[in-house]
Amino acid sequence: MKKIILGGAMALFGFSFMQAQSVNDLPQPAKDVIQKHYKAWKVDKVNIDKDDRQEAFQVKFANGAKMDFNIEGYLTEIKGDTEIPAALIPEKVKYFVQNKYPEQKIIEWEYEDGKHEIGLDNGTELEFDGNGKFLKVD
Structure with a gap:
């Protein structure tokens, strides 16, 4: 029984991060922000970030900067050195x-x-x- 529960939990966890693999998987408003303002930056990772409030998308760039978008694709946070x-x-x-x-x-x-x-x-x-x-x- 433990193996079934553990397997199910691992499948759900893996699936949540597989949903967004590239900028193309983001909602349109998020794609628009990146295309318009950060086109020259190399995207390193795109993940779904789950916290206790709601799902959100997180985009990490090769230069260390990161952007968070809510589930609708609207920007909620930008952090970096530039x-x-x-x-x-x-x-x-x-x-x-x-x-x-x-x-x-x-x-x-x-x-x-x-x-x-x-x-x-x-x-x-x-x-x-x-x-x-x-x-x-x-």
């Missing part, structure tokens, strides 16, 4: 950073629980509400 394209940052957040931190680059962005979290290249972390209103510096 500047995030301005078009991917909400206008109010981008404007705040340009005015308060003009020498810094946004290298991390996450949208979670209705808040935008931004990481700058100097290590500063900023938090904004869902409308782009500044909340705090971490």
Whole structure:
């Protein structure tokens, strides 16, 4: 009985990661972001990332950067060492950073629980509400 349960669990686990093997397996909004803003970057891995909230897609690039997309294919997180394209940052957040931190680059962005979290290249972390209103510096 243990072998059957273990075999079933392994099959389910393996299947969840086999569902997304390349950028072509992603939902269209995710493919659009990668094609438009990260076309020159080499994709290293595409996985389905399951956490306790929901399934999501994770794309890892050869340069170490990673992007997370929700199950519909909408961007939820970008992390890396290079500047995030301005078009991917909400206008109010981008404007705040340009005015308060003009020498810094946004290298991390996450949208979670209705808040935008931004990481700058100097290590500063900023938090904004869902409308782009500044909340705090971490």
